[in-house]
Amino acid sequence: MAVGGDDVSRPLPILRWRLFMKGRKMSAVNLIGERFGRLLVVDVTEKSHPKKGHIWLCHCDCGNDIEVPTSRLTHKITTSCGCLRKELARKKMTVHGYEGTRLYKCWDAMKRRCNDKTGKWSKTYKNIIICDEWLDPKVFIDWALANGYNNNLTLDRIDNTKGYYPENCRWATPKEQARNRANNKYITYNDKRRLFIEVLEEHGIMPGTKEYQRAYYRVYKLHWSMERALSA
Ligand SMILES: [Zn+2]
Numbered sequence: 311m312a313v314g315g316d317d318v319s320r321p322l323p324i325l326r327w328r329l330f331m332k333g334r335k336m337s338a339v340n341l342i343g344e345r346f347g348r349l350l351v352v353d354v355t356e357k358s359h360p361k362k363g364h365i366w367l368c369h370c371d372c373g374n375d376i377e378v379p380t381s382r383l384t385h386k387i388t389t390s391c392g393c394l395r396k397e398l399a400r401k402k403m404t405v406h407g408y409e410g411t412r413l414y415k416c417w418d419a420m421k422r423r424c425n426d427k428t429g430k431w432s433k434t435y436k437n438i439i440i441c442d443e444w445l446d447p448k449v450f451i452d453w454a455l456a457n458g459y460n461n462n463l464t465l466d467r468i469d470n471t472k473g474y475y476p477e478n479c480r481w482a483t484p485k486e487q488a489r490n491r492a493n494n495k496y497i498t499y500n501d502k503r504r505l506f507i508e509v510l511e512e513h514g515i516m517p518g519t520k521e522y523q524r525a526y527y528r529v530y531k532l533h534w535s536m537e538r539a540l541s542a
Contacts, residue, residue: 339380341366347389347442349378385475389442398445408447413454416465417447420474438467441475457481470494492530493517499536506536513540 341351349368358364363380370391382388408414423431444450463481472478493507515521528539
């Protein structure tokens with residue numbers, strides 16, 4: 311059965327996938343044939359990386375082709391070849407009834423931090439991206455209201471090295487945010503640069519426990535070394 315257009319000459323997705331996977335030891339997630347916003351995944355590329363995952367060839371509805379890694383697709387970070395971003399940038403992004411609200415300002419501030427190329431945010435937010443679907447303030451605000459937003463909370467990225475997308479964001483109290491920033495902070499332990507949270511977890515100390523709070527207090531308030539904080 312012909313699929314139509316260019317696809318007639320291509321092997322069926324499952325066959326292409328088997329050919330690609332032959333002799334490879336990789337996670338076997340197959341996105342060929344799946345749609346993410348404007349992108350239709352049509353093939354897997356040879357650039358696929360065992361740790362970083364696969365790189366997929368996608369057709370955008372506007373006619374462009376683009377190569378996108380798995381996580382950017384599954385987290386809906388990339389949902390077009392870039393045409394969506396351009397369109398949204400041209401449009402005046404306002405949501406009736408929300409302009410001037412705290413949530414709208416929060417969305418606006420997130421965008422300003424990430425789009426800052428030369429100012430005070432440029433260094434910290436250089437590689438931090440906002441997922442395509444949140445470029446629309448309405449989608450962001452709907453997500454916020456459905457995911458525990460209230461006026462006492464601020465937007466927090468769970469993993470500070472990663473961007474703004476639903477799976478990496480939550481509404482947190484300022485206290486939780488400070489703790490999260492600490493978790494993502496690097497400290498020196500046994501002469502190695504390590505993540506604070508990682509070292510604690512290796513010692514069986516989980517977030518939220520008394521031991522955790524004690525270690526946090528010692529390292530961040532008393533400025534003890536990590537070794538001392540863990541031994542005493
Ligand atoms: Zn496009």
